[in-house]
Amino acid sequence: MRIITTLxxxxxxxxxxxxxxxxxxxxxxxxxxxxxxADAAACTRAALDTAGQRGAxxxxxxxxxxxxxxxxxxxxxxxxx
Numbered sequence: 001m002r003i004i005t006t007l008x009x010x011x012x013x014x015x016x017x018x019x020x021x022x023x024x025x026x027x028x029x030x031x032x033x034x035x036x037x038a039d040a041a042a043c044t045r046a047a048l049d050t051a052g053q054r055g056a057x058x059x060x061x062x063x064x065x066x067x068x069x070x071x072x073x074x075x076x077x078x079x080x081x
Contacts, residue, residue, distance in 0.1 A: 005041075024066075024077040024078065025078050026039075026070050028073075028076070040070065047069065048061060
């Protein structure tokens with residue numbers, strides 16, 4: 001299950017890199033990189049959209065939902081230019 005989750009998140013993150021929206025950089029004092037990655041992964045999983053005719057063939061991540069989730073966890077978000 002862990003391998004499937006890792007592969008799924010990798011595909012989503014790589015797909016997100018191809019989008020036109022600038023990537024957000026999340027910061028939270030006192031949080032190490034491992035925890036930041038875990039929080040980002042949880043927020044990304046929560047934002048996955050596999051509904052409709054696209055089904056499992058195309059995974060879309062609502063980046064606004066990810067941003068909102070990370071902010072709810074206490075992170076601030078800035079865009080990378």
